[in-house]
């Protein structure tokens with residue numbers, strides 16, 4: 001039985017900052033951002049947007065084309081947790097009006113957990129083939145101002161429906177996995193921005209790429225030439241190029257940049273969306289110029305700390321007709337541009353407390369975060 005991604009959709013934020021504005025304001029050569037990091041702009045959330053509103057937007061579009069009564073689980077992957085106890089997915093479940101007979105839970109392991117959720121969903125459907133699982137990866141990458149990570153910020157959500165006999169991508173059994181205890185990136189409970197050992201994180205990512213690949217080979221005996229296109233997690237798109245080159249060097253083969261090029265189109269513009277980043281890469285690849293029907297994709301998911309997975313999927317015949325996320329470029333184009341000063345003002349005005357507050361009404365997305373009453377986060381349809 002084939003199991004995999006039957007449908008998917010994406011959402012991002014109301015605002016955007018162009019990295020040219022940041023370069024000018026900080027006196028940095030824009031080439032560092034465009035070529036050195038491979039980033040052009042990043043999504044900036046309005047005060048009434050968060051991981052729940054982005055997730056609900058992506059999922060509501062997805063469900064408008066599918067039968068929600070088949071959904072048995074909602075798995076919400078994020079490292080931008082809004083509560084230490086209640087899963088963000090429960091808010092989304094409520095906003096979408098899903099049936100009560102649903103299991104909802106949150107997954108966390110830095111940028112990797114979207115893949116853990118996806119694999120859990122696939123395993124569920126293997127046991128209960130009539131069920132479908134809604135997997136949502138939603139994150140806001142918010143770094144300290146003037147830190148190395150600041151130009152690599154971003155925000156976005158990808159919602160995926162996992163089902164038997166999928167229309168888009170069959171997830172093949174058996175992947176390569178790799179866990180190594182490394183302190184390259186972490187966010188303690190009392191900090192709204194992460195602590196990052198930037199250079200260490202690059203090395204940890206590349207060690208994990210090779211470790212997960214070698215495990216995939218040990219499990220499956222797969223050859224690098226069995227893979228038609230590679231999608232690497234993209235905290236900034238240059239990272240995918242580095243990992244790709246490292247893998248080629250490790251195997252002593254040529255792996256052209258064309259094998260990853262199309263997967264980077266959206267992440268250059270969304271910025272880092274952590275758990276969602278690999279899946280924005282997938283949407284971009286599927287919307288590229290190549291006819292991928294019947295072709296195998298190799299996906300590498302990395303989450304600092306670190307846990308990673310190299311897995312593969314076969315693009316399904318007729319996938320292009322089932323790709324409804326054709327609004328991505330349009331929704332990126334329609335973000336409202338901030339000046340560098342406006343962006344910094346919003347960044348510094350971030351409210352992380354659960355004291356009573358009412359958020360400024362800004363977003364025109366389908367759902368908004370309206371504030372906090374008696375420590376309870378409030379959401380409403382727009």
Ligand code: COA
Nearest residue numbers: 029031032035036037148149152196198199201202205235
């Ligand atoms: N034109 C073109 N390229 C330029 C340039 C210019 N004018 N100026 C610098 N560069 C290049 C550098 O040569 C470097 O390329 P390389 O990595 O291929 O050597 C790249 O731009 C980045 O420059 P660097 O000085 O290393 O940047 P930085 O010290 O500001 O930090 C990170 C870069 C990635 C460490 C930082 O953005 C970070 O901490 N990010 C968050 C952590 C992260 O995402 N980790 C990834 C794994 S999860």
